[in-house]
Amino acid sequence: MAEKITLYGFNNLTKSLSFNIYDVCYAKSPREQKDYISYINEQYNSERLTKILMHLTEMIGAHVLSLSKQDYKPQGASVTLLIAEETMIPASDTVVAHLDKSHVTVHTYPEYHPESCLATFRVDIDVATCGTITPLSTLDYLIGSFDSDIITMDYRVRGFTRDVTGKKLFMDHPMTSIQNYIDPKTLLRYDAIDINVYEANLFHTKMLIKDIDLQNYLFNTDVYELPPKERLSIMSRLRREMIEIFSGRNIY
Template sequence: MDGKMKLYGFNNLTKSLSFNIYDVCYAKTQREQKDYISYIDEQYNSDRLTKILTHVTEMIGAKVLNISKQDYEPQGASVTILVAEGSMIPVEGDTVVAHLDKSHVTVHTYPEYHPDTCLATFRVDIDVATCGEITPLSTLDYLIGSFDSDIITMDYRVRGFTRDVAGKKLFMDHKITSIQDYIDTETLQRYDAVDINVYQANLFHTKMLIKEIDLQNYLFNTDVYELPPKTRLAITDSLRKEMIEVFSGSNIY
């Protein structure tokens, strides 16, 4: 925000960021696919995800009220953090009053592999909801850097209204033309990005697809130089097709 606006009462605009990442991997056998799922499941277990979300909470200037986390069988994990700002004020009995101007941060993971090909995909869904001046868009660079992201989809929505001192309704309290405005330039250069925005509804959507595929980064327990050139090309083609379909949200090939 370019300076604080003078408001009548509390800024109760609700801002929500939904952030999805997909990491695609090639594992040449079913055994390796399962090993990859186990590996990624351990790498992003509920304890590590809790650390990531706790840092996100600090970035938006909130305090942790409650943490709920769970690892699942056969795979996957979830973490939900309830957040608030301000002092917790004990009153009569067991009642607790808090001035809430933040809401929650959640993450869910979905490792899976294709039944007929050698591809495995790790998906992470993150939701950051705030109320007040702070926008969760400030956490984007940190979140993108916390995961290996081949495809990223983001939705940002501002809901409700607040009032200035003259009583005029304000449906937006900061300037935004695209979610991309809040992402580091060097990060954007690595991706092809597309916007679908509905400005009248304060609804912003951006999706990003990695430009370059360094095959070694997508091979699980395999060295790229062990593969003949034709195999490398075939694997790269399979990876790219998978990414394009996820990015497009449709079955193309």
């Protein structure tokens, strides 16, 4: 916002950003599929995910109140941060209070299909904030932090606050599309569509990578080791998998 709105009391609006990415990979044998899962677990363990969320929290100007992290067996990891918009204020000699609290969470879901030789790495990040913090400014950072073939994003603003005249405010910043908060150079790499419900302050955007460089999707295999027909077959399987995830339904 160019100018802050003068409010009566605190800003009671809650803003939630759900950010989900899918990274698809081809691993030709069961052993390579398991190796891929191990690789993903090592690359995106709870330590690295914590660093991503800590930087995200700094970007939105919030303060971390508590941290919980966990790596799971056989696969996956989770991190949860409890955050506050304002620095905590001493309420008395023994009690400490803060003006609002929110949270940031991340969960990973590595998995593979035993028949199609495709493995998928899914990351879910949820940022729930109160007051003036808007998590949309972190989208470019999140997209750049992961290999993102399919991205789905939901942004919701709930509740209301009041200005000094008592008028209810159900939104405290202009909003038409999540895409407006993503670098245009990033958008050029994806096909993107919006499904928005403006009357309810609900915004949804999903994105599908346009171009596939097969080498980037082969795990422990060089593209030139494969005959042309096999390359085309793998490309077809990768694209079909991405389209179904993007569409949210079984098509083929």
